[in-house]
Amino acid sequence: MTNAIVVEDLRKRFDDVVALDGVDLEVEHGTVFGLLGPNGAGKTTAVRVLATVLPPDGGRAEVLGHDVVRDADRVRRRIGMAGQFAAVDPNLTGRENLEMVGVLSQLPRAAIVARAGELLERFQLSEAGDRPVRTYSGGMRRRLDIGASLVATPPVLFLDEPTTGLDLTSRNELWDMIRELVADGTTVLLTTQYLEEADQLASRIAVVDGGKVIANDTPTNLKAQLGSTVVEMTFADGAAAEHAATALAGTEATATDREGSDLRVSSDRGAKVLVEVLRRLDAAGIEPVTLAVREPSMDDVFLALTGRHVELGAEAGAA
Amino acid sequence: MSATDVSAFDTVRDHRVPLGILRDTVALARRGLIAYRRVPQLLVFSTIQPVIFVVMFRYVFGGAVAGSLPPGVDYVDYLMPGIFVQTAVFGAIAAAIGLASDMKSGLMERFHALPMSRAAVLTGRTTADLCRNAFVVVLMMVVGFLVGWRIHTNVWGLIAGGLLVLFFGYAMSWIFATLGLAVGDPETAQAAAFPVLAPLVFASSAFVPVETMPSWLQWFAEHQPVTANASAVRALTFGGPTAEWVIKALAWDIGIFIVFAIISVRLFKKAV
Numbered sequence: 001m002t003n004a005i006v007v008e009d010l011r012k013r014f015d016d017v018v019a020l021d022g023v024d025l026e027v028e029h030g031t032v033f034g035l036l037g038p039n040g041a042g043k044t045t046a047v048r049v050l051a052t053v054l055p056p057d058g059g060r061a062e063v064l065g066h067d068v069v070r071d072a073d074r075v076r077r078r079i080g081m082a083g084q085f086a087a088v089d090p091n092l093t094g095r096e097n098l099e100m101v102g103v104l105s106q107l108p109r110a111a112i113v114a115r116a117g118e119l120l121e122r123f124q125l126s127e128a129g130d131r132p133v134r135t136y137s138g139g140m141r142r143r144l145d146i147g148a149s150l151v152a153t154p155p156v157l158f159l160d161e162p163t164t165g166l167d168l169t170s171r172n173e174l175w176d177m178i179r180e181l182v183a184d185g186t187t188v189l190l191t192t193q194y195l196e197e198a199d200q201l202a203s204r205i206a207v208v209d210g211g212k213v214i215a216n217d218t219p220t221n222l223k224a225q226l227g228s229t230v231v232e233m234t235f236a237d238g239a240a241a242e243h244a245a246t247a248l249a250g251t252e253a254t255a256t257d258r259e260g261s262d263l264r265v266s267s268d269r270g271a272k273v274l275v276e277v278l279r280r281l282d283a284a285g286i287e288p289v290t291l292a293v294r295e296p297s298m299d300d301v302f303l304a305l306t307g308r309h310v311e312l313g314a315e316a317g318a319a
Numbered sequence: 320m321s322a323t324d325v326s327a328f329d330t331v332r333d334h335r336v337p338l339g340i341l342r343d344t345v346a347l348a349r350r351g352l353i354a355y356r357r358v359p360q361l362l363v364f365s366t367i368q369p370v371i372f373v374v375m376f377r378y379v380f381g382g383a384v385a386g387s388l389p390p391g392v393d394y395v396d397y398l399m400p401g402i403f404v405q406t407a408v409f410g411a412i413a414a415a416i417g418l419a420s421d422m423k424s425g426l427m428e429r430f431h432a433l434p435m436s437r438a439a440v441l442t443g444r445t446t447a448d449l450c451r452n453a454f455v456v457v458l459m460m461v462v463g464f465l466v467g468w469r470i471h472t473n474v475w476g477l478i479a480g481g482l483l484v485l486f487f488g489y490a491m492s493w494i495f496a497t498l499g500l501a502v503g504d505p506e507t508a509q510a511a512a513f514p515v516l517a518p519l520v521f522a523s524s525a526f527v528p529v530e531t532m533p534s535w536l537q538w539f540a541e542h543q544p545v546t547a548n549a550s551a552v553r554a555l556t557f558g559g560p561t562a563e564w565v566i567k568a569l570a571w572d573i574g575i576f577i578v579f580a581i582i583s584v585r586l587f588k589k590a591v
Contacts, residue, residue, distance in 0.1 A: 048428070051431075051432040052431065052432060053428050053431040053432050073434055076432060076433060076434040077434045079432065081428075081429065081432045083425045083428055083429070084425070085424060085425035086424075086425070087424060087425035087426045087428060087429040088426070089350055089354075089426060091350075091353060091354040091357045091358060092350060092353055092354075096350075096353065100346055100347075100349075100350055101429070101433065103342065103343070103346040104334075104343055104346060104347075104430070104433045104434075104435040104439075105433055105434060105435070106333070106334050106339065106434055106435070132357055148429070149429075
């Protein structure tokens with residue numbers, strides 16, 4: 001068995017919202033799999049079904065060979081889950097939270113005490129370990145929450161947007177922690193809205209939109225479709241932008257997209273395309289109002305895959 | 320055990336045996352009780368309110384109500400059993416707020432993904448409230464003695480009365496557990512609880528004899544659980560037709576417990 005997670009034609013709807021519209025996935029043992037998509041794409045629903053929290057309406061999902069519906073208890077003994085909110089009790093101390101999860105994971109008493117101490121240390125919470133969680137900062141709560149998902153040393157871990165709301169330092173620490181876990185053999189399924197995060201951690205990325213997987217590939221291949229660099233320009237008006245787009249036709253750009261007076265060019269040739277863009281614009285006598293060079297974002301992925309931008313605020317209630 | 324040694328996970332203890340359910344219940348009840356210790360306001364509010372009721376009814380409304388009581392009955396002896404029952408009912412709201420908070424915070428989702436007893440989330444919560452109620456009822460008995468309440472039966476009547484109040488409070492916890500799971504938001508749970516509580520507590524024999532109410536209200540007041548339990552505790556501590564009221568009260572309490580335990584467990588399985 002090489003796949004830790006197998007999902008076939010998974011379906012789930014909430015009243016009139018279709019959250020999962022026939023999702024297929026395979027996650028290889030000991031790897032990080034990234035589910036990338038905007039709010040309401042169905043990422044959280046997929047994680048909830050895999051973690052046995054929600055029953056699916058149709059299709060099949062297996063974790064380590066155990067069906068999430070028929071064998072829910074066996075699945076629960078093998079998974080850890082950290083959701084979007086720090087699911088810890090604010091009135092308990094960090095240690096008490098971890099110990100409670102240990103008891104509820106049916107671990108023997110001695111193992112629980114040792115494991116709680118170990119996790120507090122690992123997540124740099126030893127000093128705060130005996131303080132009530134309501135005195136913790138947001139980053140500390142999130143670390144504790146992830147610690148709680150690891151109490152039973154689960155071979156499969158679900159992380160639902162683990163770095164949302166974290167500052168850069170905490171995010172980088174968390175990324176390192178995830179890499180360590182995977183080095184130890186843990187399989188991680190991670191959802192994110194950031195292409196960079198999926199790219200940094202995952203060996204495979206599925207892009208989800210409207211409850212469907214619209215792409216499933218390695219980060220390298222996904223980015224090759226996108227270009228690793230995006231040059232974003234704004235012009236005085238739509239006509240100037242159109243003129244610029246014509247001037248730039250035939251460059252080594254992977255994709256060129258014009259929307260009103262905005263023009264973006266993506267390429268996997270990095271700085272070289274920027275030089276060429278500037279040279280051609282200069283030759284054509286067009287001057288952009290603004291020009292920025294950046295890494296591709298999830299919005300660029302969407303544009304490349306669906307021809308449309310991520311809809312902001314398209315948060316389906318069932319997300 | 321290594322992360323990939325899969326078979327080891329089924330050899331650890333099972334939560335489905337009765338002992339496992341008990342263990343999970345204790346773990347979650349402990350969690351609820353720690354909250355009372357760490358956030359003393361929770362306990363202070365649930366004790367100050369009944370003390371205010373005692374003082375208010377004993378000294379403010381007491382004189383007016385006394386006229387409607389049979390001759391020779393002291394209002395404080397009538398009032399205190401009502402206060403105990405009212406305290407237990409108001410205290411039961413904690414189950415609604417607690418479970419709704421867990422749903423909102425995501426803790427409920429974590430519980431759903433753990434290999435634990437499903438029912439323990441509810442039995443743990445209601446057990447914590449039962450322990451809190453035991454503390455508050457004893458405290459209210461002391462307050463009662465201080466304002467002149469006396470036992471006219473014997474110590475067994477007092478103990479039986481105390482236990483009946485706790486059982487009623489426990490049964491009510493399941494009504495509010497159901498409410499909390501149904502609304503899923505602590506503020507809404509609190510707002511929704513009052514319309515349930517107010518008619519039960521005030522249109523009852525808890526504070527005033529039901530004979531003083533208009534006949535349509537009297538019918539409701541005579542046939543509802545707060546009256547049955549308050550009258551039973553009154554009979555146990557003051558005297559009167561004890562068996563009749565105690566049987567009625569137990570019938571209500573057992574009925575409420577069974578019906579709402581079933582409904583709330585069903586709701587829990589769907590609540591995330």
